[in-house]
Amino acid sequence: MNAGEVKTANDAFANASNLPEDEQQYGTVKGKITTSDGGLASYVSVKLKGTRFGALTNEKGEYQIKRVPAGRYTLVVSGVGLVTKEKQIEVTAKGIALADFTLDEDHSQLAEVQITGHKNKFKEDKVSSSLRLQSPLIEVPQNIKVVNQQLLADQLVFDVVDGVTRNVSGTVRTGHWDAQYANISTRGTTIPAFRNGMNMKMPWGPLTEDAATIDRIEFVKGPSGFMMANGEPGGIYNIVTKKPTGHNRSFVSLSGGGFNLGRAAIDLDGKLSQDGRLLFRLNAAAQTKGSYNKFNYTDKFVIAPVVSYQIDSNTLITAEYTTQRVEAQALGTYGFSPNRLGETDPSFFVGDPALDPNKLNDHNVTLYFTHQLDKKWKVNSQVAYVRYQLLGGTPWPSTIARNGDMRRYLNISEELAINKNAQLSLMGDLNTGAVVHRIMTGVDFGNLKTWGDFSSVQQPDLKLAGNAVFNIYNPIYGIPFENIPLFDRSRSIQVRSGSNIYATNLTYTGVYLQDEIRMLDEKLRLTLAGRYTHAVTVGKTNATQISDNAFSPRVGLSYSLTKNFSAYTLYDQSFLPQAGQDYEGNVFEPVRGNNIELGLKKDWFNGKWNAVAAIYQITKENVVVPDPRAGQSVDPSNPNSDKYPQSISLQLGQQRFRGLELDISGEITRGLNVVLNYAYTDGRVTKDTRAELINRHTPNSVKHITNGWLSYRFNRERSLLKGFGLTGGYQIQVGRNAGSIAAPLMLPEYYRFDAGATYEKGKFSISCLVNNLLDRRLLTQGSFTPVAKPTETSVSYYTYIYDVPRNARLSIAYRFK
Structure with a gap:
């Protein structure tokens, strides 16, 4: 100039x-x-x-x-x-x-960025288009945290359950079925899994997403039903899958680690036409992994091809397919004890190597259409089909004696779920004088059908050879072939599930409209939104068929005190229809939630890092929880009588969640990137017909959670350490509520530390990480099963799942450009 x-x-x-x-x-x-x-x-x-x-x-x-x-x-x-x-x-x-x-x-700059600290920037300023929010995060009146690819790679994450929740305040994962399902909670409530903005929630699925397919993970705190379809008031997490970029960012990686971990992954990103209008991306991974749980293992592979075509400068269509297949010797890594949590060694295995492994798979097909109507308005539409299936068997204790003798039963475990979704949205800006109206409107449709069979074939006692007794303190394995039941699958799962409580059919249609009114040079932003939902739950009888209609309003206010500092407040509601019924046949009412929230957002040092602080109160009505009678004898005076099914549920009254959150992420100084967060959560039962339940803490809510992750990369020119980096983090949880409302339980405090190192030179990179550095015995789940009338062979017992003991990972990657 x-x-x-x-x-x-x-x-x-x-x-x-x-x-x-x-x-x-x-x-x-x-x-x-x-x-x-x-x-x-x-x-x-x-x-x-x-x-x-x-x-x-x-x-x-x-x-x-x-x-x-x-x-x-x-x-x-x-x-x-x-x-x-x-x-x-x-x-x-x-x-x-x-x-x-x-x-x-x-x-030259592209080569340089491979070995500088800037590659690992953890801060994101906007969400993906699948959330349909057009404004920068600092202007959105809601606490939304984005976990990007750089952060996932820095933590050597291979799937969603690999410590991803550590990056988001107040978010935890409850151990369940050997990490085949994520089971994530935020603000004290379990939140559903979304893929590219569409609800994938199923009773037992979907399968945990593999990191090979993930572009980013967006955690939305609080209700988001006004735009995202029906959901929990605590929030959602949205998996954004990788799409073609038109740039050659392809790479291949090989990884190995403790408990016989072996993994190979490839990401191919390029053009199918010279003009760049037809693009492709192919991600694939194969992994084998042993377990700290004796005899257990998990083998899986995932393939995810994507093709996009730019019809003209304003119109893009994309087709995506993802399939995952998993084989696991056992679904659970549960430990059991009649005395206390964590009494048995992590290697304890309740199953047996003679049993058939479990097989799981899911298929996801999604089609996207985006058209820019003009410089201000665009329309998006997408449809998705997901099919998830489980075939296997589940061993579980029938009884546990005080001396550790366990009687085990084995029942068929099979589920089929088909989830169909369709969305159409229109968004853009409309000016009325000096006021800008940022409009978002649309419709969405969904249908979820599930069928389950967990009881039609059962072996009441898995007897060992010579009638040897299975003891949790000194287990013996090797069940004779003649003592293993043969599961009869000659009739379809639809037929078999029709006679029990595991057949569900839920259909919904939603219409929503949001106007973000931007005033005073767009410094003041008033959000007015609402959603009307019509949901139908189809039951086996007229009494179990419910039609629900609900309006969910949303009001938000955000004001920019400066260009990089904003304050917001939000009132929002959620609506979630629930399929199913309790053991007596009473149909579940929809979950209703209300959220009131206040927050501050600040970008520091030209946006290199940011901080978000929020306080909130959520009330949740009609909560479905496990029935405390599950697994117990129908006739308590006769231990050999029929038992209530393991998966029966009941509906509570009202729960209330109060808390505060603080999230910090980004580059604090050149080469040093951090993620720091803290959350206080108080979740309690506030209303119920059973007076003894009032004021009890809600399971899976943790009073104090703090996490940290630091990544430092040396980037001085002419330094022997150039390209070398150090990483490490901690996770601390205090005041951990577990069990159930009817049988509350406190888990021990959780302290975990991880540390690693990285080195990059040119197209090659190598990373190593040691998880659970101090090799602490950490629990991710716990419950208590009471026995009303203990006998010599049957007493009350604890159930729990360990976090993975100390283990190391090493990954080597090569980038083609």
Whole structure:
């Protein structure tokens, strides 16, 4: 920028500042940034040289700088791995200056970024398009945390249960079925799994997503039903899968580690046509893993091809398919004891190597359509089909004696779930004078059918050879073939589940509208939204068929105290229809939730890191919990009488959750990236017909949680340590409520520490990490099964799941470019 241009710009600012506010003359600068190979330059910096005015491009490479005083400027565009460009522009009063750029790749900078600390930036400023929120996170009146690919790679995460929750305040995972399902809770309530903005919640699924398919994970705190379909009031987590980028970011990795872990993964990202309109991405992974649980193992593979086609500059279609297949010797890694939690060794195995392994799989097909109607409005639609299946058997204690003698039964375990979703949304900006209305509206449809069989075939006693007794303190394995039941699957799962409580059919239709009213130069933002939902639960009789209609309002207010500092408040409601019934045949009422929330958001040091603080209160009505009679004898006076099914449930009254949250993430200083968080959660039963349950703590709520993760990379030029990095983190949980409302239980305090190192040079990288560095015996789940009338062979007992003991991982990766 020459001296004359600087003077012109400075004069424009001086003159503008001396005029009354309503007489100042402003214009707008906008445009689109692309790369030389036809790709979109997302999230690159656009600035007016020598001024404070600037913006970042969105996911379509578009930018807009508003309220620029009239004058001549130099516009500078820059981004990591791209050659910086400048262009002279002139802004006129109430005019729009259009400036598009095409940027070339800076190959030397791309090579450099492979070994600098900036690669591991953990901070994200926007959510994915699947959440349909158009505003930056600092302006959204809700606490939303994004866990990106860089953070997942830094922590050597291979699937969603590999400590992902440590990155989000107040979020925990409850151990269940050997980590085949995530089972995540936030703000004291279990939250559903979403994939690309669509609800995948199933009674036992979906399978835990593999990291090979994950682009990012978005944790939305509080209700989000107004736009995301029906959900829990505590929030959701949204898995955003990898899509083609048009750039060659392909890589292959090999990993190994403790408990016989072996893994190979490949990510191929490229073009199928020279013009870059037809793109593809293929992710695949194969993994074998032993267990600290004796004889147990898990083998799996995942394949996820994606193809996209840019019909024209405004229209994109994408087709995605993902399949996972898992074989596990046992679904559970449970320990049992008549005396206390954690009494038996982690190696204890309740199953037997003679039993058939369990087989699980899911298939997910999704089609996407995006069309930009004009510069302000776009329409999105997508449809998805998910099919999940489990085939196997589950061993479980029939009775446990005080001396540890256990009588085990084995029953068939089979489930089939089919989930269909469709969404159509329209979003854009509408100006009425100085006020901007950011509109989002749409409809969504869903149908979930599940069938389960957990009782039609059962072996009441898994007898060992010579009638030897199985004892939890000195277990003997090797069940004779003649003592193992043969599961009869000649009749379909639909037929077999029709006679029990495991057949469900839930259909819903929702319509929503949100207006984000942006006032006072868009510093003040009032969000008004609502959703109308019609849901039908189909039962086996007219008495168990329910039609529900609900309106869920949402009101939010956000104000930018400065450009990088905002305050917000939110009132929101949730609605979640529930399929199923209790043991007596009473149909479950829908879950209703209310959330009141206040928060502050602050970006520090030019947006390198940010902090979010929030306080909230959630009330939740009609909660379904495990029935305390599950597994007990129908006739307590006769231990040999029929037992209540293990999976029966009942419906409570009201629960209340109060808490506060603090999240910090980003680059604190050059090369040092951190994630720090703390949450206080108090969840209690506030209303119920059973007076003894009032004021009891809710299971899976933790009073105090704090987590931290630090990553430092040496990046000094001419240093022997250049490319070398250190990583490490901690997880602390105090006041851990477990068990059930009817049988509450406190888990021991949780203290876990991890540490590792990385090294990158050119296209190669190597990472190692030691988890549970102090090898503490940590529990992720616990419950208590009471026996009303103990006998010599049957007493009350504890059930629990250990976190993985100390183990190491090593991963080597090669990037093709």
